[in-house]
Amino acid sequence: MTSSDQLQAGRNIAPLLVLASASPRRIALLAQIGLVPDRVLPANIDETPAKGEVPRVYAQRMAAQKAHAIASTLTEPALVLAADTVVALGRRILPKAEDRDTARYCLEHLSGRRHTVLTSVVVAPTASWAQGRHGARLVETAVTFSRLTPYQIDALLDAGDWSGKAGGYALQGHAAGFIRALSGSASAVIGLPLFETAQLLRGQPGGWLA
């Protein structure tokens, strides 16, 4: 048996890879490293930050809750992958922009400043996959916006790609024209840190990644 046959044989007995997410970005990011989840099951959890909860703790708690909420519903052997992305200005958590006013509020606060994007990624095996390992990583990225004029903020709002994004902007979209510097992981800002996710999957006996 060649090593590629062995790899294939290993893959055939592998448990399911389940993405606990409603984010099309996370599916696309996984595809970038050659991974197509067997199932995509969005987790419906309460995303309200606890009183006084700092951004780092909040991001880790959200990703863990998403992974465990889905893992607990599955009877088959599976590894559940979940993530959470939070835009933080110091200790303040900026909201996920679901409307134009919220996006404007975020952009006005981010203008001319450096902020932190925290993305937590968690992998959780289901109860029926004893060999699977629980794992988690937190990735911090520093992002600096140039100073935005009121006209530029309106143009970003008109572009519309802030919708559903933490902090009211999309690095993969129009906001890129205003991002002066980024130190950390661009894929983490967009929703899934690919290097750290690959490390978590390589650490599993499932054979998903070489």
Ligand SMILES: Cc1cn([C@H]2C[C@H](O)[C@@H](COP(=O)(O)OP(=O)(O)OP(=O)(O)O)O2)c(=O)[nH]c1=O
């Ligand atoms: C800052 C930033 C965030 N985002 C996205 C990534 C996440 O999808 C979203 C933050 O919200 P999340 O709560 O992390 O994720 P979600 O609600 O979109 O999906 P799910 O919880 O079901 O997995 O913001 C970008 O796409 N680009 C960016 O530049």
